[in-house]
Amino acid sequence: MTAIKRIFIANRGEIAVRIIRTCRALGIETVLGVSEADRESLGARLATRTVCLGPSPAAESYLKVPTIVHAAIGFGCDAVHPGYGFLSENRALAEACVENGLIFIGPDPENLEAVGDKLTARGHAEAAGVPLIPGASGATVADSDELAAEIGFPMLIKAVAGGGGRGMKRVDRREDLAAQIDLAISEAAAAFGDGRIYVERYVTIGRHVEVQIISDGETVLHAGERDCSVQRRYQKVVEEAPAPRLPHKLRSGLLDAAVRFARHIRYRSLGTVEFLVDVEREEFYFLEMNARIQVEHPVTEATTGLDLVEFQIAIAEGRPLWIGQQDIRTSGHAIECRLNAEDPENNFMPSPGRITQAWFPSLPGLRVDTHMQPGAMIPPFYDSMVAKLIAWGETREEAIEVMRRALKVCQLDGVKTNARLHEAIMNDAEFRRGGVDTAYLAGLLSAVAEGEKSG
Amino acid sequence: MVEFTRKDIEDLLRLIDGSDFDELKLEMGDLKLELRRRGSAPAQGASAKQAFASEPVKGETETKAAASAPATTDAPVIASGGGSEVPAPLLGTFYHAPKPGAEPFIRIGDTITSDTVIGVIEVMKLMNSVSAGVDGVVTEIIAADGQLVEHGQTLIRVQPALP
Numbered sequence: 361m362t363a364i365k366r367i368f369i370a371n372r373g374e375i376a377v378r379i380i381r382t383c384r385a386l387g388i389e390t391v392l393g394v395s396e397a398d399r400e401s402l403g404a405r406l407a408t409r410t411v412c413l414g415p416s417p418a419a420e421s422y423l424k425v426p427t428i429v430h431a432a433i434g435f436g437c438d439a440v441h442p443g444y445g446f447l448s449e450n451r452a453l454a455e456a457c458v459e460n461g462l463i464f465i466g467p468d469p470e471n472l473e474a475v476g477d478k479l480t481a482r483g484h485a486e487a488a489g490v491p492l493i494p495g496a497s498g499a500t501v502a503d504s505d506e507l508a509a510e511i512g513f514p515m516l517i518k519a520v521a522g523g524g525g526r527g528m529k530r531v532d533r534r535e536d537l538a539a540q541i542d543l544a545i546s547e548a549a550a551a552f553g554d555g556r557i558y559v560e561r562y563v564t565i566g567r568h569v570e571v572q573i574i575s576d577g578e579t580v581l582h583a584g585e586r587d588c589s590v591q592r593r594y595q596k597v598v599e600e601a602p603a604p605r606l607p608h609k610l611r612s613g614l615l616d617a618a619v620r621f622a623r624h625i626r627y628r629s630l631g632t633v634e635f636l637v638d639v640e641r642e643e644f645y646f647l648e649m650n651a652r653i654q655v656e657h658p659v660t661e662a663t664t665g666l667d668l669v670e671f672q673i674a675i676a677e678g679r680p681l682w683i684g685q686q687d688i689r690t691s692g693h694a695i696e697c698r699l700n701a702e703d704p705e706n707n708f709m710p711s712p713g714r715i716t717q718a719w720f721p722s723l724p725g726l727r728v729d730t731h732m733q734p735g736a737m738i739p740p741f742y743d744s745m746v747a748k749l750i751a752w753g754e755t756r757e758e759a760i761e762v763m764r765r766a767l768k769v770c771q772l773d774g775v776k777t778n779a780r781l782h783e784a785i786m787n788d789a790e791f792r793r794g795g796v797d798t799a800y801l802a803g804l805l806s807a808v809a810e811g812e813k814s815g
Numbered sequence: 816m817v818e819f820t821r822k823d824i825e826d827l828l829r830l831i832d833g834s835d836f837d838e839l840k841l842e843m844g845d846l847k848l849e850l851r852r853r854g855s856a857p858a859q860g861a862s863a864k865q866a867f868a869s870e871p872v873k874g875e876t877e878t879k880a881a882a883s884a885p886a887t888t889d890a891p892v893i894a895s896g897g898g899s900e901v902p903a904p905l906l907g908t909f910y911h912a913p914k915p916g917a918e919p920f921i922r923i924g925d926t927i928t929s930d931t932v933i934g935v936i937e938v939m940k941l942m943n944s945v946s947a948g949v950d951g952v953v954t955e956i957i958a959a960d961g962q963l964v965e966h967g968q969t970l971i972r973v974q975p976a977l978p
Contacts, residue, residue: 396966396967411906411965412906412965412966412967412968413906413965413966414905414906414966415966421966426938426939426941427905427906427907427938429939430906430907430908430937430938430939430963431906431963431965434908434963435963456939
């Protein structure tokens, strides 16, 4: 076990500030590597020391593995925290850290390999007895009966060589299957020069539910689940814990499956196992495992009272977990809204610029993770998230009420934000009922657009 | 509580001066002291430690200043972009000469052109040569040999040639 004394933070924005928060509490010094655009950022002002890695584009600064490792060694750091995004699940950085005697605050390169590509991860899930979406490759017309029995309807036929939605066919009825397979094979052969097809179960109503894992390699704990179904183009917008109106059987099933998966690959760090919940069939399927701290980790912290970054650092130091599953008790309900500098009225175009006013007063039940302050600059080079509002209440209704207040009270001027979209979600009857699916937000957005046209 | 005086520091400095060591770290109670010989590679970010405002250094203020002064590397001078300062094009360790003991690329008073190599910056054993980017006469070499420089940090000053 090595006590970490000085951490190099290879990230920016709110997560850099979030990591500094825990480091300060633990008496660990921080060296923050920034790009030219982030020299004056809040993180740069709060870190023990800030160093400029390179020009503003991430490829020339935040993504430069040798520069980050050189700076971490040169400034006497004993560990590197990669945050999320950028190099957080990058094997080259994890390996370079190992080679140079630095602790990578994340899983080891073997763990990253095990979850890094979808196919390998699926193989591990299968071996661990974690349910995958039923499917079959290399199907032919002769397999129709078997496929219909195993996969059921609706079913999706994909061209192996296709991608991004091209060469996909949905089949709803048994009597159409043989003809559709025939058609798909000839179409795939004509379009891609490769007639192989892949068939899988189609989930009409799906929810995105994920499980927070904390593991020291021996003890594997879960810290409950998060529901991240409110998405726009696969980007999470609102997350909450626990998942509302999730049948007990499903909840306990996916918590167990997540622990089983992490144990199977001997995972050691913080991580998140993502599942697709099939609402109609009341089943769930493994999607992937994320080997990093996640954007939405605060909703888990709000309901469990844990500091996940502290656990992540302690595990990286080699400390055995000092709590057991029975010590993790969830209470109440937490919701996170991601505030982005973007223009919802202009197709969510990014809206970079100078912040003239930033006011996030403390309200009962509200936590705000942000790097915004008056005068802060939102550069156009990176993602547009500027703050996370996290509301907690004894019940989900109370948490929603806290969030509605926060959205009314808080102020961020100088750029356009999606704050009004969050208000619309919090006020929407379907969201308030709980348990919306991943298609929900697209529906709400077009309903709002329709309403504006007719009104 | 440990009382640490200016004299103690001076004694320590003499001690390290007469030794083969480039660096000394001392921790006594709440006091942390790092001394490093000028020009030696910064194995530990001494200035980072020094900048940590909340680090409790007890004893008289004068002692604190004296204790931290020898360990401090100058705060990086960020190039103004006025043309007379040559900034580091990347983060890494700056070297004045192609290899230890060799002649430095440039000296004060040298007349240089835009593509004159003024030094190399090493990043994880990869050497990157640094060109002046300006015509003129070298007036000052700011970054020490073997110093870790950040992106944009001033390496040398140049009196630009008249157009």
